[in-house]
Amino acid sequence: MRIATTIFLTDQTITPVRLARELEQRGFAGLYLPEHTHIPVERTSPYPAGGDLPPEYGRTLDPFVALGQAAAVTERLGLGTGITLVAQHDPIDLAKQVATLDHLSGGRFTLGVGYGWNREEAEDHGVPWATRRERTRDRMALMRALWAAEPTAYQGSTASVRASHAFPKPAGGAPRTLIGGAAGPKLFAHIAAYADGWLPIGGRGLGEALPVLRETWEKAGRDPGALQVVPYAVRPSEGKLARFADLGITETVVQLPPAGEAEVLRTLDEYARYV
Numbered sequence: 001m002r003i004a005t006t007i008f009l010t011d012q013t014i015t016p017v018r019l020a021r022e023l024e025q026r027g028f029a030g031l032y033l034p035e036h037t038h039i040p041v042e043r044t045s046p047y048p049a050g051g052d053l054p055p056e057y058g059r060t061l062d063p064f065v066a067l068g069q070a071a072a073v074t075e076r077l078g079l080g081t082g083i084t085l086v087a088q089h090d091p092i093d094l095a096k097q098v099a100t101l102d103h104l105s106g107g108r109f110t111l112g113v114g115y116g117w118n119r120e121e122a123e124d125h126g127v128p129w130a131t132r133r134e135r136t137r138d139r140m141a142l143m144r145a146l147w148a149a150e151p152t153a154y155q156g157s158t159a160s161v162r163a164s165h166a167f168p169k170p171a172g173g174a175p176r177t178l179i180g181g182a183a184g185p186k187l188f189a190h191i192a193a194y195a196d197g198w199l200p201i202g203g204r205g206l207g208e209a210l211p212v213l214r215e216t217w218e219k220a221g222r223d224p225g226a227l228q229v230v231p232y233a234v235r236p237s238e239g240k241l242a243r244f245a246d247l248g249i250t251e252t253v254v255q256l257p258p259a260g261e262a263e264v265l266r267t268l269d270e271y272a273r274y275v
Helices: 016-026 063-072 091-104 119-124 129-147 185-194 206-219 238-246 261-274
Strands: 002-006 030-033 078-081 109-114 176-180 197-199 251-255
Touching: 002 078, 002 261, 016 030, 016 063, 016 261, 030 063, 030 109, 030 251, 063 078, 063 091, 091 109, 091 129, 119 129, 129 185, 176 185, 185 197, 185 206
Parallel strands: 002 030, 002 251, 030 078, 078 109, 109 176, 176 197
Antiparallel strands: none
16 A cells, blocks of 8 residues: 655744655655635534644645655656635646656656635635635646647536636646545545545545445446545554555545654654654
8 A cells, every 4th residue: 555644834843854854755645735815714514523623734844845745756646636616716727736847757747636714715815615626626627738739629517718828737737636525425426426426525435435426436337446545644553554464445635743853753753653
């Protein structure tokens, strides 16, 4: 099983360059970074994990800039977002960012897609909360039109683009795309429609959810062997990783603390036994 990592990189943590070098030297498979542009002080959206919102949510580095630094100092390390709030982006700009990072890294990028939980953040981006899923699907289709080998137009209900020259292209035509979110028929339908797999947080309940996802995937005409499920932000243990392996999972993303260099490197030493 490949063991990748995720961390809230901020202006107070280990740097992307230092972390990326240490991950590659120690044999970790990848680095996934989350995204929040800002956290409005006055908000009503509860923190999904319960309790007070940790301060790192309002201090996160831009994931594409940070991953660009990581790409420049590594050769094999996978690079990903966990996740990108696609509905909050201009899709033409985002398509260029994704394609450039994938091109410059030699095809090492994974686009993690999410719908978000913070209503106030989305509203500041002009995204009506009830539309965020369909906007995400629309923007993904537009980006794929720009990544196509030949100029391709796209007309959707919330986004459109003329047939255009748009280079560079992602190294493999389009980067691997994984959608995050809680198990359910709506999420699984979207995964089957336009993604390569699922990025479930923590990995609890996978034994019950995976058969449902696989059924939805196959009913959509997708290749049963192509579905990828990557448990995300996992607190690892031997038993948990063995259970994932029994379910056919080949990559797990473990959670690192949003801390300075010394604490992060101690955690990497602790997790090294799983690599």
